[in-house]
Every structure is written in structure tokens, then in C-alpha cells.
Amino acid sequence: MEISEKMKMKEHKKRMIANQRQKKQAGLDNILLTIKKEIAELVDEKTSENSFCGTFSSLYSPIPPLTSPSSSFWSCIPSPCTPDQAVLDTSTASHKLLRGEEARQTKYRKKLQMKVQCGDITEEEKEQLLQKFGRKNLKDDKGGNEGMDSFSLLNASRGLRKRQQVENIASLFQMFGERKVVVDFGSGSGNLCLALASFYKNTTFVFADQNLESLEILSNRARQGGLTNVRVKTFSFNIDNLEDFIAELVEELGSSFDLGIGLHCCGRFTDLVMEVSRLAKADCVVVPCCNGKIGKDTDDKDEENAKLNNYPRSAFLSSLITRAEYLQVSRAADDENNYEAKCLIEYDRARWARENGYHVSLLRMEPVEATPKHHVLYCQFKKQ
Numbered sequence: 001m002e003i004s005e006k007m008k009m010k011e012h013k014k015r016m017i018a019n020q021r022q023k024k025q026a027g028l029d030n031i032l033l034t035i036k037k038e039i040a041e042l043v044d045e046k047t048s049e050n051s052f053c054g055t056f057s058s059l060y061s062p063i064p065p066l067t068s069p070s071s072s073f074w075s076c077i078p079s080p081c082t083p084d085q086a087v088l089d090t091s092t093a094s095h096k097l098l099r100g101e102e103a104r105q106t107k108y109r110k111k112l113q114m115k116v117q118c119g120d121i122t123e124e125e126k127e128q129l130l131q132k133f134g135r136k137n138l139k140d141d142k143g144g145n146e147g148m149d150s151f152s153l154l155n156a157s158r159g160l161r162k163r164q165q166v167e168n169i170a171s172l173f174q175m176f177g178e179r180k181v182v183v184d185f186g187s188g189s190g191n192l193c194l195a196l197a198s199f200y201k202n203t204t205f206v207f208a209d210q211n212l213e214s215l216e217i218l219s220n221r222a223r224q225g226g227l228t229n230v231r232v233k234t235f236s237f238n239i240d241n242l243e244d245f246i247a248e249l250v251e252e253l254g255s256s257f258d259l260g261i262g263l264h265c266c267g268r269f270t271d272l273v274m275e276v277s278r279l280a281k282a283d284c285v286v287v288p289c290c291n292g293k294i295g296k297d298t299d300d301k302d303e304e305n306a307k308l309n310n311y312p313r314s315a316f317l318s319s320l321i322t323r324a325e326y327l328q329v330s331r332a333a334d335d336e337n338n339y340e341a342k343c344l345i346e347y348d349r350a351r352w353a354r355e356n357g358y359h360v361s362l363l364r365m366e367p368v369e370a371t372p373k374h375h376v377l378y379c380q381f382k383k384q
Helices: 002-044 070-074 095-117 123-133 156-176 193-199 212-224 242-253 269-279 323-335 339-355
Strands: 181-185 204-209 230-234 259-266 283-289 358-364 375-381
Touching: 002 323, 002 339, 070 156, 095 123, 123 156, 156 193, 156 259, 156 283, 156 375, 181 193, 181 242, 181 269, 193 204, 193 212, 204 212, 204 242, 212 230, 230 242, 242 269, 259 269, 269 283, 269 339, 269 375, 283 339, 323 339, 339 358, 339 375
Parallel strands: 181 204, 181 259, 204 230, 259 283
Antiparallel strands: 283 375, 358 375
């Protein structure tokens, strides 16, 4: 009898969870449908939404390939600045970091070996996974145990995708023109813009990040690549210091920036990049990610940050849905991998940019496998 009651409780709990999911999905569907109807009316008025075909994804156009073969582009990029050729060794990284990487790779190999022993994967599948996602210690190819620890900077899978991401942004440079000063916000170790800096040598690239370890790797890679048009800047961005960042650039370079790039700036960091670009009256390219983090940041309740915490971002979407409904959509975009929800969140950012003096191109990377977060907003500031 007791077992039967427990089974009934479990089944009841499952039904409750399923009902909650259905209600949540119905609410999300209703939100998306309401906004689609509004955009359809804009299409009838022959506005910039005339590409809308009933889905938010139809608003985004593919980025065209490089006009010259990609092989010509990469032939100009030195190995240390090429994402799938760069190496982590004692000339680019600390001994502590290299020891940590060796420990991670050892743990990954043991994990795969355990799966082989449990019969989950074959030995051949293990080797394929190691080749694709692992990072081999290159010292094994250079002299056994006497060699120094040395790893590829990225695994094979990520290295390929990063090359594709670089090619997409390089294509935008061909479309919209080279710039004088470009800021790579949240640059990490430079996997995007070191390649661009190698090709566009008349442009000064400022790499801004708060991670000192990543910036050290970046600086060493730039030095090995012989780059002289690179500036490295340690900075932790928040809504209160954006103008300080611009002022520091003017003091250091004699001018502000004219293009900001934010590749996979998590959550509301993308909105900070767009805001600082607006303040500088600069163009910007953003490839947002982790929208589910919006509303979860520790300082979201800080009244001083109310300006950036206005979600939806645009007046257009704010007139249609509440902040709570927006957060429901943003979390569906991440937690539930709802593609239409993701397209809508980035459309909201595009509308905000238009309302703040930008012409916006809604784009997507090609191939879309270059990154799951492949939506690109290219915002061109309208000069007075």
C-alpha cells in the first residue's frame, strides 16, 4: 500500500510539472504571437521589417562570404594570431596555467576511458572525441618527457568554429569599411581580433578585458606575431564607468573608437557594449549570448543601474510586453533553446539601437554552425 501511494504521488508530481510546462509554453507562444502581429502591421506599412515572413528568424540575413578566398585572408595571418594554430607554451602562458591545462586534459582522457570500460563508447569513438575536443600535449611530439608542456590554444572543434567567426567579421569589414580605432570588448586571449589586426594593419585594435591572465596570453601572441597596431587595456565595465573608458582612450590614443565589437558578451554585457558605443557615437558589431542571465545579475536590483536594467530595451517592445514577460522570453531563448525567442531578444536590441540613432543590419553568421549564438547586429551610427 505504501509503495502504491508513493507511485501515485510521483505520477501526480509528473502531471503537475507537465501542466506547468504546458502553461508556460502557452504563455510564451502568446507573447511571440502578439509581437509577430505588430511586426506584420509594420510590414504592411513598408518599413524596414519588409523581410518579415511570419517568423522572427526571417528578419536576419546571412553574412556574405569574403569577397576574396578565405585562404588569401589566412595567408596574411601569422600562426600565433591564427586561432586554430596558436599554441599555449611557456612563451605565451604561465607554468601554473600549463599545469592546470595538463590536469584538465588528463581528467578528460580518464573520463573517456571510463566510458570505454563501461561500454558507452568504443575505443575508436574515444580517439575521435579526443581529436575533436581534447588538447594534446605537444611535447609528446617534440621529445618525450624532456620537452616542455605545450598545447594547442583551442581544440580542433572550437578552432574551426573560431576561424569561421573571424571570417564572418572580416566580411563585415569588407562590407562596411576599415576603421581607425576598433575596440574588442571582452577580448579574452584575442582569438577574434588578433587575426583581424594582422590583416588590417592601418587600424588600431584595443583589446579590453578584466582577465589579466587572458590579456597576458594575448600580449604574448601579438608580440610573437609582430603586431604593432595592438593596445591592451584592463577594464571592468559597468553602467557608471562607460564614459571613463572613452575618456581614457582619448587620453591614451588621442581619439575615441569608431567601431566596437562584442563577440559573445554574456547577458547584459552586450547592452553595455551597445551603450558605450552610443556614447562614443561609434558603430558597433555585437554577437550576443547567454540572454538567460539577464535579470539574474547581482546588481540588477541596484537603482543606480536602472537605465540599463530597462528590459525590454526598446520602446517598441516595452509597449507590447512587460519586463516579466521579456525575462520569460530571454530565458526560453537560453534554457529551452527556443530559436524564435532568441531572434526576438536580438530584434529588441536592434529596435533600441534604431531608436538611439543607428541604422541596424540584422545578420546571421554563415555557416550557422560557426556558433549556436550566430545572430549579429551591425549598428551604424547616423552622423548628424
